[in-house]
Amino acid sequence: MEEQYAINVRHLRKEFKSYSSRSGLKGAFRDLFTRNYKILRAVDDVNLQIKQGEMVGYIGENGAGKSTTIKMLTGILTPTEGDISILGMDPHKEREKFVRKIGVVFGQRSQLWWDIAVQESFRLLKKVYKVPDEQFEAHMKDIIDTLEIHDLLDKPVRKLSLGQRMRCELAAALIHNPPLLFLDEPTIGLDVLVKVKIREFLKRINKEYGTTILLTTHDLADIEALCDRVILLDKGNVIYDGELEALQHSWLQEKRVEFTFEEEIHIGELSTEFNEAHWEEGDKPLLLRATIADESEVDLSVFVARVISSRAISDVKINKVSTEEIIRHIYEEGIRHV
The missing domain is CATH 3.30.70 (Alpha-Beta Plaits)
Structure with a gap:
């Protein structure tokens, strides 16, 4: 039944055009009118069904198609082909309603305003997501206490260390208490103690709120600590989808x-x-x-x-x-x- 899935993806495909330039002056002139290109398939016929409340690791080498998939699932990219249902919604056709139901953390990008205090970023995001005052205060107190970021609230984001910023990014992604959280390299560049805190926090919100989490990372210790199920991607294709324990057992x-x-x-x-x-x-x-x-x-x-x-x-x-x-x-x- 589709309604039990937080993520239901069928025959997902994404292609990009890669343009090349002709050599010489004559070639440059011809490029003004026609361009040579080839089709690159970043994601090829991917099928995903992730149940509500699951924590799933989505892993692969660089260029395997992980980030492209996440961008399609979050509505940033439009798929070339395929059907996407996230929490029963189409990310592209129901954009405004959709973004209020998901949280996204990209390790290399910030959703916080660089030059203002962290708590002011939180309040701006509260307005964006239209979170009621009472709900915001109670929920964020819990998040702030758990992530131990109370001392960071008055600091501008630009003065935070990477580990401090990532904890604040997680808090920002959860302001509206979304039922689904996308994490793309959330612990990249962090020291061991910060990684442990973030992993413990993710386990807690999954257990207490039933938050569905899709995690992409190169740090397989994150996968081992958090995920019972892994999906392996290679050259845009899913080559394994199942229990991490079964995968380990086959090689042990x-x-x-x-x-x-x-x-x-x-x-x-x-x-x-x-x-x-x-x-x-x-x-x-x-x-x-x-x-x-x-x-x-x-x-x-x-x-x-x-x-x-x-x-x-x-x-x-x-x-x-x-x-x-x-x-x-x-x-x-x-x-x-x-």
Whole structure:
């Protein structure tokens, strides 16, 4: 049923014309009348159904089409083809009503006025969104307290650090308490402590208000901390849409162990004696890595015990494949069956 979806997108496509100039004076003259161009397809037949209250990570490499998709979903760009329904509305045909139902945070752009105090920006946005005084005061007190920005309210935006500004940007996006929040690189360039605060805040509004969140980011720690579901985009196409846990599980069969030996050991010697693993040198002296292939049925605890019992070992570390590494493998080798 369509009404259960905050975002319902079918066969979304966006094409751009890329113009090229002819060489020489004669070519420049011809360009005055006709231009050579080719069609670039940034987004190609994308289908998305995101339920109300979901937090979904929308990820891909640079140029994959993430930002173009977000711009179409928020009404900034008009799609070449396809149907978009956001909270039951068409972002382009019902523009005024639509913008009052969504919040948007672009990490590289500000919706706050640069030279006036933060709280004055908030009050201007309150008028734009036509938020009643009583609702504004109660809601914003909660947001300001949670994001810990009370001391920033009297400062002009230009005097804020990046982390301070991003917390204020989040508050600004939530002035009208929208049921749907679009976040495009919201933690870019922020230090670890600010990132943690923002993640905790997003979890809270999702739980307390049921806010639907679509998050695009290159920081996969954000995805791991917030999203159960991920959508992977490659060259304008969705190549995976499902649970993050299932995606991780499909790649976590590979077993990796780091051994720090007490004396120098030759890899060839280990490769012969423990040939169930692939051995390679680590980035520190006496550190060697053993990788056991996916399809192997080797018991990891038995393997580690055999190595420890035969050599003097000062440290052992079993490594988990990171989500970032999984995503990199997918783009290099293609998606596995999940």
